[in-house]
Amino acid sequence: MSLSSSLLCCCCSSKLPLMADSSPLSSSVHDDKRVEIKNENAQQLFRSRNLLGVRCGEDLLARIKRESDYGRLPGNVASALEELYENYRNAVFSSENPHAEEVVLSNMSAMLDCILLDVEDPYIFAPYHKAVREPYDYYAFGQNYIRPLIDFGSSYVGNIAIFNEIEEKRQEGHNIILMSNHQTEADPAVIALLLEETHPHIAENMTYVAGDRVVTDPLCKPFSMGRNLLCVYSKKHMYDVPELADMKKRANTRSLKEMALLLRGGSQLIWIAPSGGRDRPDPVTNEWYPAPFDIASVDNMRRLVEHAGVPGHIYPLSIMCYHIMPPPPQVLKEIGEKRLMSFHGVGMSVAPEVNYHNITDRCRNEETIKSAYARTLYDSVNEQYKILKAAIHGKQGLQASTPDFSLSQPWSPC
Secondary structure, three states: OOOOHHHHOOOOOOOOOOOOOOOOEOOOOOOHHHHHHHHHHHHHHHHHHHHOOOOOHHHHHHHHHHHHHOOOOOHHHHHHHHHHHHHHHHHHHOOOOOOHHHHHHHHHHHHHHHHHHHHHOOOOEOOEEOOOOOOOOHHHHHHHHHHHHEOHHHOEEEOHHHHHHHHHHHHOOOEEEEEEOOOOOOHHHHHHHHHOOOOHHHHHHOEEEEEHHHHOOOOOHHHHHOOEEEEEOOHHHOOOOHHHHHHHHHHHHHHHHHHHHHHHHOOOEEEEOOOOOOOOOOOOOOOOOOOOOOHHHHHHHHHHHHOOOOOEEEEEEEEEOHHHOOOOOOOOOOOOOOOOOOOEOOEEEEOOOOOHHHHHOOOOOHHHHHHHHHHHHHHHHHHHHHHHHHHHOOOOHHHHOOOOOOEEOOOOOO
């Protein structure tokens, strides 16, 4: 999921017009009747799974082929699912989980069911999407699917106490913004899984600013349906089809209005990647590092928070999880990237709030202040990333902690 700079480069005025046009990001709430029908379809579809006799990988692959042959599953989606099954199976089996076969079949069967339902009755995401938790719990589906990929013995959370502060402020009606790097399509699940033992309310109530690709790619949609999303068109893909650029900008304007309304109501917890996309490895060294933050995106998000009329706080958050589901080396225009997976340790760390007005006390030039603020947030994310890297890849574990960044494993009984 990624922040579209073009969304936040729009004017922050409350007088922005609400445009109407057709796009993959719906501008209206679903009709109650349609939701009722879709719920009935979901119940029927998921009840049917136990009747299909998927007892092994060959059964699952045969079912995918059968659905494709009958025209219920597009050929390209069927091929992607077959490839995904093999990659997912290899990753989960490498964990040496004694129940790996059962886990893989259960999660892949659930994913196939979700995709079949969406092919039959495509889900349209509104600019502000609330997680679908019933009659089928898509949030739990995403958690269950990603959990087997995480080596919790080699995973860490930095500064867990700050999440206590964040939750207290949110309960007081304050808005919380997490300025973060972005590594994989699984980032929301990784964040939630690392917090589910200590801060389940944060895990379930977070809203993610999401690019259009995760709400249009057939293999992504089931996971996206389980998250609270503010849906935007990514700046990196704004002009992939030039004739659609104006429509995308209007859709982003609608999403900006939704975000402003949410912030005015208070108690919002919003995750944003101001880089505009996922981190990529250095083409020469192949080393991973957080992608630079877009200054305009950071500043416009800050102004939205300040204009909301309720207290707001911005925290730098760092994520390291690229190994479990790395993105393609380069940004792709087409939908349908290859999903590689592995079983690996992951990490997340949050640092204290960064106050914009502390920067203004040191600088006078407005552009210099904006740049310094974005740089301060990014530098914190980068420093936290280095500590996570030392803990996970350098195998230093908890010993990688510093006086400012304390690592822990809150799920561990020790």
